[in-house]
Amino acid sequence: MKAHVLLDHDDYLPSYVLITEAKKSDVRMAQSLDLNAGSIVAMDRGYNDYALFGKWTDGEVFFVTRLKDNAAYEVVESARGPLPRNILADELIRFTGAKAVKDCPHLMRRVVVWDPINEREIVLLTNALHFGPTTIAAIYKDRWEIELFFESSTWCTPLDVMEFQELIVLS
Secondary structure, eight states, X not given: OEEEEEEETTTTEEEEEEEEOTTSOHHHHHHXXXXXXXXXXXXXXXXXXXXXXXXXXXXXXXXXXXXXXXXXXXXXXXXXXXXXXXXXXXXXXXXXXXXXXXHOOSOEEEEEEEETTTTEEEEEEESOTTSOHHHHHHHHHHHXXXXXXXXXXXXXXXXXTOEEEEEEEEO
């Protein structure tokens, strides 16, 4: 089983829960959501879909996720001057793959964050061009905290039976 959970950021209570087979696509579930313009969705890489990114950008729904390692893109512009602490790069990008260009022709933002705890880079993707890079990183970090909560919870079923896929919406 898999629980697709849409959490309200204000109180971290579920506003939508869908229980599916474990093999149910995360992206198909997300495509069916009707989110309000101005919402911010923080999600894991399981929801990566250029058509979804295009749809949300057109509808003024913002998202923060991790960029896939094999994403084809070109850097349009890089932030100049000193970057805030733990921010290694802040770039505007355009997808270059044929399907990605068709499905999501919008400029996106690539923010590379240094994770000092795990000593690794985290590459984020967002369509929220109006936030600072540390805000983008904080939005994603908030999502990670919720994921850790679900991983440590045994309040409804053993974790080897139930897999949680969460979307956090900030309205």
